[in-house]
Amino acid sequence: MAIQVLDEATIGKIAAGEVIERPASVVKELVENALDASARSIVVEIAAGGRECIRVRDDGLGISAADLPLAIERHATSKLRRFEDLASLRTFGFRGEALASIAAVSDLEIISRPPDAVHGVRLRSVFGRRTALEPVAAAPGTVVTVRDLFANVPARRSFLRQESTETAYIQRVVGACALAHPEVRFELVVDGRTVLATDGSGSLENVLVGVFGAEAAAQMVPIQPTDDLGDQARPLRLEVHGCVGLPTLTRSNRLGMLFFVNRRWIESRPLGVAVEQAYHTLIMVGRYPVAVIHLELPPGSVDVNVHPTKREVRFSDERAVFNAVQAAVRRTLAQHVPAQSVPSVSFSPLSPPAVQRRLVLADPTRVSRPVIRVEAEEKLHTDASPTPSSSASGERLLPVLRVLGQLHGTYIIAEGPDGLYLIDQHAAHERVLLEQLMVQYERAAVDAQVLLEPLVVELTSAQLAVLEDYQEELRQLGFQLEPFGGSAVAIRAVPAVMHRRSPNTTLLAILDELASGGRGTSRLEALAISTACHSAIRAGQELTLAEMRELVRQLEECTAPRACGHGRPTMLHLSQQELERQFARR
Template sequence: MSIRPLPEILINQIAAGEVVERPASVVKELVENAIDAGASRVDIDLEEGGARLIRIRDNGCGIIADELPLAISRHATSKIASLDDLEAVSTLGFRGEALPSIASVSRFTLASRRHDAEHGASLQVDGGRVGEVSPRAHAAGTTVEVRDLFYNVPARRKFMRAERTELGHIEEWLRSLALARPDVELRISHNGKPSRRYQPGELYSELRLEQTLGEDFAGQCLRVDHTGAGLRLHGWIALPQYSRASTDQQYFYVNGRAVRDRSVAHAVKLAYADVLFHGRHPAYVLFLELDPTRVDVNVHPAKHEVRFRDARLVHDFVYRTLKDALAQTRAGLSGEQVSATVSGQVPHDSTLIPPSPGAGFSLSRGSAGGTPAGMPGNAGWAPRQSPLGLQVADAPSAYAALYANPPAAEVAAMPVDFQGGLPPAGADGQVPPLGYAIAQLHGIYILAESAEGLIVVDMHAAHERIGYERLKAAHDSTGLVAQPLLVPLALAVGEREAETAEREAAALASLGFELTRTGPGSLLVRSVPALLAHAEPANLLRDVIADLREHGHSQRVDSARDELLATMACHGAVRANRRLSVVEMNALLRDMEATERSGQCNHGRPTWARFTLAQIDRWFLRGR
């Protein structure tokens, strides 16, 4: 069989197999071209989920008539001209393959007019066969019509899903774009009826958050903005109590481009590991900005993925930034209309990222929960770590004290306004976010009165988190101790694992594993982390090596250590039916306010809830 060149139409149809997966792919390519052209408004008209018609109209810079044939030629673009341009791409599109690929599998019309031109022009392409450029009345900007997608490729058309399914994919992509470009107005119609409009607003404003993800997310998210090592991470991460059953609200952007990255997804998962309930997924909208030369966007035909020059640095930066932000979610620090900013710094143990003064975390407005220090109702109050002693005497008087009048010493220790049994009234009272304890319910819950209403605390879950954080802090202060093995452990691994272990020997030693390679697929382990000496070191070491090979570093040892410390904290926490005095309950509340991540226990369950006076009034129909 002789070698022969492929026809141009067939070349474009083959390229369409990579670029045009479904109608949503067409919308993506055309809308990205509109935004690259400087459009501030884009109209998307669809029929039958995009299978019958996709019309994209924009008010961008437009195309001159003589360049319309070039626009639907392969590898013709105005966005790059040299290898240097390719290595520093700042536009959403750049390959010059989208229009010819789409035109080869549809009935395609391109019409445009420059702002300085007297009239517009149009060009029709039918299944890859190019017509002639003709004059056409057209407003400034560009209109692209794609009719009967895949009409000449029946094998591709039969793989398209139902109209509702294809429309859902288009709407999801437009939602992702709307989050990244709130300055661009998007108007969507389907089958002749307006379906959605994203109004333009300020860049990275919460207006677009509400339009795309709803008021629940906008009201229960944490604003993140951190800079360091030439990277900037900003956006919103949902509070742990706002978790999802799937990953449907996870949006990550690199220099404004929506991408999927396993390393970043792994970093986010690690950051939430201590506060998320099992089987649940975090929600977030995060923007990573870095020098375009440090990221390769030319690794996927549809530009869904990127490759970082230093993926380990990016992973570490995302993980530590989010971990620090989530550490500020103490119980009581997520009240309504919260706008307090909590100072954030790069963790002290980061070896990759230098300290940066430009970091900060702030709770978004409308968050569910308590009111932080410095907000109305808490003037002058600051959290402090107080000792929590829960040794309750067996004397009946100790149990009776819970429901009797407090002793004189306890009354004297209370704020003056609280000695009558009620928290200080008004916005000027110095009331802590979790208020003051008033009773214990069924030996499980602590009831406290705050400036806003009623606080209910799960005492076991709260004490478990407090003990867990203290154990971690104590262990971190001493560092990771390695315990030599009396008899070295011979471990059989794959050749790639052995190579990784040999190459990352220093990193393994910092985690407590001292080992040497004794053969193509064998290791000799001489020491393991002391705290995990009684665990199964072989399986742990294999997991650590796998992480080092895939992500460049591993959190397995820390995770195993934390799991052990969590078990210790659980066993040491106060149990149900344990009667506490008012002093002990108040000590627990103060410790919650001063402990990181105290809004959730070690297993991700909530530790407290607030019921405002307005909510309670509605229960009893007061004021109606």
């Protein structure tokens, strides 16, 4: 086949694919343009997850009538004059491709007016075909409207996810921009409803409330300033600041960790590892911290031109940056964690799965309060003393175990006929609760815990999306949730297995886990696994001998006692033969 030069339309669509991946990419590019224009107020409005319409309004410097036609030309920019300027770059956009790429795959309209202009100017480009400029009445600043995104690229449009998911991506972008610029007022309007707003006061703490919610923001502390970030960091003139969550604030995925380099939001797996290592031994394995990390360093020490979307950067000394971030976070945690009061949680002996109960708490926010009423007690089995579990062939799945004690408040030590067993109390309890939930569901006798007063909790867009997708499964497992205006939901009832945990934090953790994919052969099983995990007793929780015996007894009744719902083992076995070999008895 002969070599030929591609036509401009094809070139534009290909280039757009490198920069514009989804509606959130459009929002990111337009917001960054507004920030480069010194905007102090930015309003983002979207409809149908950004497919139908994206509008970004700012009060920045605007674009003159002479420059506006050039704004949608490829490789046209006001932020770069020569290649050497990249070494001292302090703006967000510099490639000159964002507006050109957006114009190639959408119906684009730009209305802009510099503060000293008498009127504004409107430019429209319909999938790359530009119309003539025309004067319009407009306030100082710029309004960019993007309609019918990817309508001329059906293949790319078909890869977009459902509206709620695309909205969640957009909310994450706007939230990140707000965290990078607390001095700028941000507002995100989704289908006519404001879902995120910041006051532009310059306070990062205020922005944390708007992005993460008041409850999470209350568990975040500022990174302590320090002059001792390591010898390697000094030549870089590196500064680390921001906020990190206390170990009480965790997520089931890494989305709660955000990193900024000279106010540019980036993705960095190495920096994520640095933060996770700083929390080592402070949070449970499989949970991830919440952190907003700002790095300030000379532009020449970081290369922002390694990815078309500027999503990734390269540091001149990766190891020094890694060590500095880890040291700053660890030092901050060391100053705050010892001062934390350890919550006192009372633990009642576990109820056998044969008994269905309705539990009502005196105070839904305090799981340590005693149960004040037990209703509708009903025996589902007639056997007074359940026997240990067995397989379909009648073979016992676990031997009879005798509990000896507890190790580090985490592992139950038990003796069996063939050696020693170490039982992970959290994994074991998770397995017990999972099977209780599934048995109750199969028998249409789900045990719900009704709260004396509804508990209202604010959800993120991602959590709302999961809530909408799992409405039926949540109801089937005993959740009773009602909309409470905006992004809030009222919790009226939860599965009875959750009575040891705070309903609001547990629900948020479950929704976060499901948003990251969950685990299970069905949606209902994924929900049941997550509910059991976040309702089970924790590692480090002291148990009495009677409580340990009851937990082991219930584990013996399970149909799959050797692993929790996530696949982690519930126990380890040290055989009699191995003990004798280690002590040189054979």
